[in-house]
Amino acid sequence: MSNGYKAGTRLEKILAAGKFAVTAEVGPPKGTDPEPVRKKGEKMKSACDALNVTDNQTAIVRLCSLAGCALLKQVGAEPLMQIVCRDRNRIAIQSDVLGAISLGVGNFLCLSGDHQKFGNHPTAKNVFDIDSIQLIQTLKMMRDEKKFICGEDISGNTPMFIGAAENPFADPFEFRVVRLAKKIKAGADFIQTQAVYDVPKFARWMKMVCDRGLDKQVHILAGVIPIRTSGAARYMQTSVPGVAVPDEIVKRMKAAEDKGGADKKLKAEYGREEGIKLTLELIEQVKQIPGVHGVHLMAVGWEEAVPGILEKAGLLPRPAVEAG
């Protein structure tokens, strides 16, 4: 863009100015009602620099991320469109990107996508025409060369701030940094990591990232999932691919809930309280790690807690950015 930005989104400006960025996830409904997305957007828009709209996360059919982004735009929130390679080929993906840009979406996140085995259509055939790194390459080519994969020209402007995910808790541990470097080489401008619970391991990974100088080439936002029950912690530990929840976290949540005794309401309240405390600790700890430029909150089904958490974390109000 003429102003020196790649897309000029609020998220890009915050990161370019060296400020600590905040993003959060908005899960669209398993249905057609636009209100849940609009409501979440209303509640979170002033607390976050961008809101990720998930793309059929864990392979469960939901309102599409493109429509989710458009709904967020309607309420003045800044969307970040997640795109997975599982469900669409290069023709559909490039078409969706054109549509998203035409509706004013400027932030994108390129993902492989959870395997369909985990979702509600486990008998579906997956696509994976391109992989997540090739998807980053595609968006970069569309933006910088204004060309499709086939080499033909794209008409109109293609401003995009391109993101990717990385999971520091997956294996092989050392190779995760190499893969991050590949994503940067492919064209990633920012990274949102998988949820961090094991802070020392994340810090070790970040050290390797910084040793390679990668923190100077890409903005890394540490993923944080606020949990409100020990059951949710246990579920993530056993059933969500790529999320590593140490036993101590489950025990800690359980101990907090147990303070409520037999009173279910009280139990839930203690759980929520402990979950928020834990989230605040995690945010504070990752903030201190060199090379971390922001946090990404994935409060699945608990989005209403996000503004309060950010307030308590001292991340509100969000810094102003120049217009245009």
Place this chain on the structure above:
Amino acid sequence: MIKATHKRLERINEMIAPHSEVLVLGCETCTGICLVGGEKEVARMAANLRLLNRKNGGKKTFTEGVVRRQCEMEFLDGAASLINDADAVVSLACGVGMQAIAEHFPNMPVYPGNNTAFLGLSPELGLFSERCVACGDCLIDRTGGLCPIARCAKHLFNGPCGGSVAGKCEVSPDVPCIWQMIVDRMMRLGQLSKLEDIKGIRNWKTNDAVGPRAYIREDLRSTPPKLDSVVMKPVAPKGGAA
């Protein structure tokens, strides 16, 4: 080699309902080797179908035969009288052998007695595992001789994904992450740096993007063949990040 499994007996029995003289025809090559197409398996399948038919009060006759390779017309010619004497064939070959019968004997009904599973090997007795998807553009020079298209649940070119934990794939604790195996092997081979290169967007024309595939060996021919599939040409990526 091609690996296959038997179809359920009841299902085969349903298929052959309209016929009275059924030939169970095996193949000694791929399905014979994975023990669903050889002489013994043909005898067992025919005996089971016979029993089931008798139990249901049927009067079908079942004959048995095995050819060296069902996918080659010369071998099918050798069994022509056997085939023509029946009024239906249950093939215990792979999908290629079954279709060879359909092509070579235009008036003979042929039914699948097997499900063709995949191209694979048998790492130990009684275990058969997939290794190749016949994608037409082998890339394993870059992946330590191991194929991520066949063996990664997401067919990733630049893996591993974030679901690789402790050497296992996110889809099942029984499945090793092929990308972990690739990284380990490249490390052993002293070629890990090769994995730093991004494998660019692939041309799927050699796989399934064109319809049925064919290739011609001109050195074996003096005249052009009568085509029945799209002729594959050497891969030449057009545009994109190859």
